Amino acid sequence: MGASGAAVDAGRLPLRERKKLRTRQALVDTALELFTAREFDGVTLDELVDSVEVSKRTFFRYFASKEDVAIAAEAQLWQAYLDEFARAEPDGPFLTALRTALISALEGMDADWERRFIATRRLIGRTPALRDHSTLTSFKTQELLVSELETTLGVDSRDDVRLRLLGELALGAWRCGAKNWVRAERHSTRRGTGARASLIQRVEEAFDAIPASLTLCA
C-alpha cells in the first residue's frame, strides 16, 4: 500500500493547495517510516528532507520542529477533539461533555489514522524527546479546551479555577488511559478486540476512576 497515509483528501482544492497537502503528507509519512526504522535520533532532518526532495527551509514552513512532524497523528486527534467539543451542545456536567467529545473524536478517526497513531505511540514510547513533546501537546490542547469553556460560559478562568481543573481532569484522564496502551497492546491476549477499542476502554476507565481516586485512603 505504499506510504499512502491519510488519503490526502483533495476536495477540489486549487492546485497549489493540493500540492501543499501532498508535500505535507509526504513529510509526515516518510518521517514516520524513517523514525520507525531507524529511531527518531538516528535520522537527521537533512535525511528526511532529502528523501522527500524538499528543502529544509520548506520543512520549517510546514512544521515548527522535528518533533512536530513525528507526532502529527496525535495533533490530528487533538484537532478533532477541539472541533468535536466546540460543536457539542452544552448540557449536563462539563466533565461529561469533555469526556464524550474525546471519545467521539477517537471514534471518528479513520482506519489509516489508527495505523499511523499506533506506530506513533510506539515511537513516542521509546523516545524521551517525543514523550516530552507529546505531553506538552496534551497540555496545550487542555488550554485550548479551557479557552473554549471560557467563551461558552462567559467566564474568565482566572476568576474560576474550576475551568482549568476541568482541563486538567479531562486530559489527565487521557494521559492516564493512554500511558501504557501500546505496550499492553503488543501482548494483548484477547485478539479481536480492536486496538482502538481498548484505548477507548482505558480512557473511559480513567474517567470513571476519578471520583474514587479523590477518596483513596491509606
Add this chain to the structure above:
Amino acid sequence: MGASGAAVDAGRLPLRERKKLRTRQALVDTALELFTAREFDGVTLDELVDSVEVSKRTFFRYFASKEDVAIAAEAQLWQAYLDEFARAEPDGPFLTALRTALISALEGMDADWERRFIATRRLIGRTPALRDHSTLTSFKTQELLVSELETTLGVDSRDDVRLRLLGELALGAWRCGAKNWVRAERHSTRRGTGARASLIQRVEEAFDAIPASLTLCA
C-alpha cells in the same frame, strides 16, 4: 547582598564538594540575573559561562540544558516536595497527604528561595521555552510521586489508574493555583499579605475546588 543566592550551606563538606556547590550556585544566580535583565533568549550559554568563568563543557556537567539552570528554583521546590511526601505518614486520603506535603514544602523553603522563585516565575511567564520546561518538570514530579505511591501501597500504577490520577490531581491543582500567581502579585491591592501566602492560598483553593469542578454544569 550581591548574588548570594541560596547561602551555599557548606556543612563541613570536603573542599572539592564545597567548590562544586559554589560553582553550581554561581551558575544559578548569574543565570537568573542575566535572564532577568536581558531575557532568556537574549543571553547565550557562552555569555553565561564566561561570566561565571567556567567552560561550557563544565556547565553541562551541572545542568542538562539551558532551561534547567533557569528554573533551578522550581527544581528545588520539587525536591522538597518529594522529600516531604516520602517522609509523611500514610494516613487518611492520599490526595490530602499530597496536598499537605506540597503546602509544607512551600512553607519550608527559605526567604532567599522565595526571592529567586518569584523572579523565576516572572521569567517563566514571559518565556515560552521556559513555560514548556516548567510544565514538563511538574509532570515529571508527578510521575515521581506516583512511584512513591506505588512503593507505599505495593501496587503497580498500571493495575490501578487511581494512583496516576492522584498525581494528575495534585500537580494539576498546583498548575492551576500557580498559573497567574506572579502576574496577579504585581498589582496586588492587599499588601502585607506575603507573596508566598497568596500562592499557598491559591493552591489550597484549587484543591478545594476539585470536587465542585467534577459536577460543574452548563
Add this chain to the structure above:
DNA sequence: CAACTTACGCCACTCAGTGGCATATTACAA
C-alpha cells in the same frame, strides 16, 4: 610526597532551526 581519583578546559564537531533574497510556480485578469 607519591599514587589515585575526579573535575575541568579545550577543541572540533553535529545538528536543529533562522534570516534573507533570488527564483520558480500558481492564480488571476485582460
Add this chain to the structure above:
DNA sequence: TTGTAATATGCCACTGAGTGGCGTAAGTTG
C-alpha cells in the same frame, strides 16, 4: 494567450545548544 500579482520554494550562510574525546589540574588518601 499573455502579462502580472501573489505566494511557495530553494539556496546559502549563520547562530547557538549540546556532545565526545583527551590532556591537564586540582583534591584526596596513604
